[in-house]
Amino acid sequence: MIDLSRIVKAYDVRGTVPDQLNEPVAEALGRAFVQTLRSRGEFAEKIVTAHDMRASGPALATAFANGARAEGADVLEAGLGSTDLLYYASGVLDLPGAMFTASHNPAQYNGIKLCKQGAKPVGQDTGLTEIRERAQQILDSGARVPEGELKGGLEQYSLLERYATHLLKLVDLSDIRPLTVVVDAGNGMGGYTVPAVLGSGLPLTIIPLYFELDGTFPNHEANPLEPANLVDLQAKVRATGADIGLAFDGDADRCFVVDERGEAVSPSVITAMVAVRELAKDPGATIIHNLITSKVVPEIVREHGGEPVRTRVGHSFIKAEMARTGAVFGGEHSAHYYFRDFWGADTGMLAALHTLALLGGQPAPLSALAKDYERYAASGEINSTVPDTAAKMAEVEQAFPVEIDRLDGITLSFPDGSWANVRPSNTEPLLRLNVEAPTAERMAALRDEMLAVIRR
Known part of the structure; x- marks a missing residue:
């Protein structure tokens, strides 16, 4: 018997396939998701799903959809997507969502990130515990939903083009100087979203690394937080004389940055840089940072007239503070970046666009820009x-x-x-x-x- 307490974590579902996470588990979680939202008075007549490039993703997403449809909810399947594409879908369509990904975990894993309407997070304190308990009861009963008893409808709908258009409306790159950009997608979803967002009509020369979608991660783990996984990107930046390198994790919701020397730029520095840009648009705004980002972040925010707010580590805490304070932006040491313009959700791609706009809007190299923010x-x-x-x-x-x-x-x-x-x-x-x-x-x-x- 599968014990869901082993795979339902503080913020999401994460387990090995098929022993911990399989189609019956996904179906039970789909039913429980809809049941829980309805019991809390949170609309669940329709949900949206997406999955990353892992081989188990489509079957798990279909099983989850069947569970939701058994409860009478309609399902919009976005198909392949990054996690921030799913958040975009949840936000722009005002629907609850389910993203099938294990992010940077090894190939044998998969998982589910859930959100409410408007990309609002689902964590232990905001419904995930109840979803786990309901799903466990469904699993323990052994009941499966016959195909002919699915009451809700099903629709496939690609959102990639709309997602790219939305991001490019938030950050204008049309007038920046030409930049050469190496992008390491790590065989993850950046290989799908980067060409759509950065691939044409911009003064960018993109040098791709590992854009082939492959959930076995044949080149290196899709976890740029580990220095070993940045080595190929750093070498390529140096070899090509590129202006900047970008590395995305498996589900492309995090973005790491390398300067023109091939040196990593810390996520705290990127947080401070983007905060300055956001404060220029919205003077006096609130900026969220977690408690293990560098002290440079609240210092820079105050120096530019903003209000820094410190929070616990974890996206559910950051998003809760974003909502409570009306913050314009938030950043974490792990390279998660949150934007009010993106429903308070995290998006590595939007952080990358801001970094490119900052770099391309002036003549200095990235290393010189970053130096002003490297105090500790x-x-x-x-x-x-x-x-x-x-x-x-x-x-x-x-x-x-x-x-x-x-x-x-x-x-x-x-x-x-x-x-x-x-x-x-x-x-x-x-x-x-x-x-x-x-x-x-x-x-x-x-x-x-x-x-x-x-x-x-």
């Missing part, structure tokens, strides 16, 4: 396996008697301006460490001191 040295996220995360965090507190904030795990603030965050994983016996300091030497020393406590 950061460790990046370091994971450690520990048997008892709560006990270990208490041990860290005792070892470092400084000011502590408990918004998400524990954040320790040191007198010299350094800080460190230690927080537990939602799904594994891991502690995640992030350290930032005024200098690389201080960062390395503090990082090593904290790891010595965490790992002893």
Whole structure:
């Protein structure tokens, strides 16, 4: 018997196919999704679905659709798409949505990201727990829906062209200087969406890397957060003399940036850069950042007259704060970027367009632009396996008697301006460490001191 508590995570569904996630599971989740939305008074007469390039995606999406149709909901199948294309569909059509993807996870995985009308997130506290419980009951009953008993209708509808047109209305690239751009799609959905958005009529020369859609990821994992997966992009940028490199993850909702030297530009720097552009359009606006982005983000936001708001790590928290505050933009260390103009949802493609517009709107190279935003040295996220995360965090507190904030795990603030965050994983016996300091030497020393406590 499949235990859904093992695959229904804090923000989405994620599991191995077919032992954890298969067609009966997807069908049960489709039924439970519609049931839950209706029980909460949230319209569910029609939903929209999309799937990435993984081989299991079409069958899982069809099974989910059958579950939704068994409950009387009509289903609009967008077919192949990136996660932000699904959010676009949910937003522009004002429909709940389901995206079938495991993002950057290895080939044996698949998953489902759910949203309500207008791309509003579905997480543990906003319906996902109820969906899991209802789906578990359906699964345990062993009941399947006969094909002839599907009450809702089914329609196929491609949204790629409309998605591209919408993004290009938000950021005008027509007057920028010519740029050579290397794009590493990692055999993920960037290979589908990049040609539609950046492929014609713009002063861009696109050099593609791994645009072939292949859910087995034959070249490297589609996770640009890992430095090893940026190596090919960095080498290609240097070899071609390109102005910039872009790397997308598997479902293309995250975008990483490499400068003309082949050096990675941190997502905190990109967050600060885009924040400045958004504040120029909307002076005094609110900008969201999570608590492990660099201190440069709130500093830059304040310097440009904006209001920074700090939140927990995770898209459901960012999106909730976007809605609560009316924020114009939000960014995370993981290269998720959220836009009020995009229903508060995250889109790597729109962040890429802003970066290209900034670079192409002036003569300096990207490395020179980024330097103005690089004020601190950061460790990046370091994971450690520990048997008892709560006990270990208490041990860290005792070892470092400084000011502590408990918004998400524990954040320790040191007198010299350094800080460190230690927080537990939602799904594994891991502690995640992030350290930032005024200098690389201080960062390395503090990082090593904290790891010595965490790992002893």
